[in-house]
Amino acid sequence: MSWTIDVDDLPDLARGAALLGTGGGGDPTIGMLLVKAAIEEHGPVTILDPSELDDDALVIPTAQMGAPTVVLERIPAGPEPLGALRRLEQHLGRTATATMPIECGGINSMIPLLVGATGGLPVVDADGMGRAFPELQMETFSVYGVPGSPLAISDENGHGVVIDTGHDNRQMEWLARGVTIRLGGVAYIAEYAMTGRQVKDTAVPRTLSLALSVGRAVRQAREEHRDPVAALAEAFSQTIYTHLRELFDGKVVDVERRTVDGFAKGRAVVQGADGSALEIAFQNENLVARRDGRLVAVVPDLVCVLDAETAEPITTERLRYGQRVRVIGVSTPDLMRTPEALAVFGPSCFGLDDAFVPVEDLHDRVPAGAR
C-alpha cells in the first residue's frame, strides 16, 4: 500500500496543501521547490500508509516553525529540517523508521518530504493537525496522549536546541516559540517522536493523499472547464473530510495583518455583490468566518479562500485588496471534533467566544455546481 511521490506530483500536492493550510501553514511553493531539487538529486520519496507501520516503529515528525510572513523572507537552504531529526535521534539514542508531517497544510506538508528525500527515509501518510494550526500543542497526537517532548530545533548555522517539558506540550510550544523568535522567526523542528502504534491511534490518516487528490481535483476541473469548487466538493466527499460548503463569493475590501509574538494575526473582509460582507479572522490560519455577523464556519473546520476564477488557494499573507474570491468551509474528521480535541484546538483556544458548530450544520446543502 506504500506509494511514491515524484516531481510531477508536487504542484498538485502543493495546491492541496495550500488549501488544507486554510490560509496559513506557510506557502508550500517554497517547500515544493526544495523537495523538487531533493527528489531530482536523491529520487522519489516513499509514502507509507499508517497501517503499514510496525507497532514499535519509531516515527519522528518534522516541521518548520515560524510566522508565514517571515518564512517568505527566509528561505531554508535544504539540510536544516534533517538536522532537527538527526538532533532528536541523537538525543533519543535511536534511529527513526520514518518521518511524518505534524500538519498537512502549507509548507509543513513539504518539509517531511524534504527530510525523506535528503535522509533516505519514508514519510507516513498522516499528520497531527488534519489541517494547519499555529501552535505545537494543537496536535491530535497531543490530544490523545503523545508528549511532544523532547523537541529538537535546528537552524541554518547548525545550531540546535532540545526542549523537554515532559507532558506539558503547551509549555513546549511556549519555549520553542521563544527560541524560534530569537533565531530570527523561523526554525526547523522534530517533535512528537512516537511508535507506529501511536501513529495509528492518534494521527489523522491519509492526509498527504488527501492534499494530493484535492490539488489534482482543482487542476483537472480547470483543464476540463468544470467548476473547480464542485470538483473539490466531490473530492472531499470521498474522504473523512466529507462536507464542503461554499460560504461566500465576493471581493476582498479590507486586510489587517500584524506579526505579533511570532504569529501573523489579523482579519480580512470580503464584500459580496449584494452588499453583504464576510469577515474572516486569522492567527496564521483562518479561524472563523462570519457573514454579516452570523457564524458560518469556525475552527477546527476549514475556512479556505480561493481565487474566484482558478480556485487557487490564497494564503493570508497573499490576501490583497481587490482580489475576487470564493470562500469555502470544509468539515473535519470526527477525531478532530471530540470534546478533548476542541479543548486543545477549538474556538476557545484562540480566544473566540463561539461554540463549535459543524460547518454542515450551519448550512443547508447547496451544491456548488448549482451556482
Next chain:
Amino acid sequence: MSWTIDVDDLPDLARGAALLGTGGGGDPTIGMLLVKAAIEEHGPVTILDPSELDDDALVIPTAQMGAPTVVLERIPAGPEPLGALRRLEQHLGRTATATMPIECGGINSMIPLLVGATGGLPVVDADGMGRAFPELQMETFSVYGVPGSPLAISDENGHGVVIDTGHDNRQMEWLARGVTIRLGGVAYIAEYAMTGRQVKDTAVPRTLSLALSVGRAVRQAREEHRDPVAALAEAFSQTIYTHLRELFDGKVVDVERRTVDGFAKGRAVVQGADGSALEIAFQNENLVARRDGRLVAVVPDLVCVLDAETAEPITTERLRYGQRVRVIGVSTPDLMRTPEALAVFGPSCFGLDDAFVPVEDLHDRVPAGAR
C-alpha cells in the same frame, strides 16, 4: 590543598560575594540560606584548588540565570541547579568530577555550593568572570577558547532545555536568555563543561577563597573597630586583585532602574558633602563610575557601593534614595585585562565609549585609612 566550606563560613562568603558582584550577580543571601540548609543535611562542601584537578577531569560549572530583580521574587526550591548539571551530564554521556562557579560575585558563588552539597560533588576554587557579569559569553573560559555549549537549563518543574551553538557563545547567551525570560525570568544552567587542564588555563583562580577573605576582612574590621575599607584594601593587596581605590563618599540622591530584555538596567547618583557627584551606570552589575563627568573606574575593574558605616556591599536592586555610601574601585587580574578579554567584557561590550584604563592608573594612591 583542598579545604571545606561549612555553615559558619557562609556569612563571610556571602558578604565577599556580594562585594565581588559589584552591585549585581543577585543577592547572595538567598543562595546562602539554601546552601546552609543543604550543608546541614549533607555535610560541608569540599573545595578543590585548581592545581589539584587532573588534566582530564570533567568540570561542569553551574549557575542561576536571570535578572536580580526577578530572583528576589522567585526563590529556588533547592534541587533545580543540580537538575541542570544532571541534564548536561546526561547529554554528554559523562559524569562530572566537580562543579565550579561561572562568576564569583553574587548568588552564583553560592549555586555551585548548593550543587556540591546536594550532589556530593567538590567545587573548584575558581570562576570564569572574576566578578559578576550580565551575559554568559562574558567568561574568561570563552575568551580563552572554551565553548559554552552545550548549555543545559532546568526549571522548578523539572522541565529542561539543552542549547548547542558550537563555538558561538554570544548566540548561546541570546537563546538561553530568551528561554529564561519565557521561564519567568529565572532559570538554572550548566555550561562550559571543560577539562581540568582547561580550568587551569582559562579560569580566574581562587576566587571562592577571595570572596571568603574579603568578607571576613570586613567583619573583623567591624568587630575590632578598624576602618573596613582599609581592611579590604589590605585583603585585596594580598591577591591578584591588587589595588583598591576609594572613589567617593556621599549620599544616594537618584536611582533609575528598569527590567529590560531580562536585565536590570539603570544608573545611580551619589552626592558628596562638597556638592560633587558620582554617577554609576549598571546592567545587572555596576559598569562605570564618573565623578563630575570624569572617569574614575570602568568595567572589567570592580565598582562597589558599600554602606558608609558597616562597609556592607549594596546591590543595585537595594540602592535607595538617602543611603550614605562609600564607593570603591578594585583592579582585576591580568587575564581579565588582555585585549582578548576586553573584546568580550570591556567597556565597548556594554555600549560604553570609554577606553579601558586600569583603576590604579586613574588615581594616585590615597590610603583609605588616611581619610
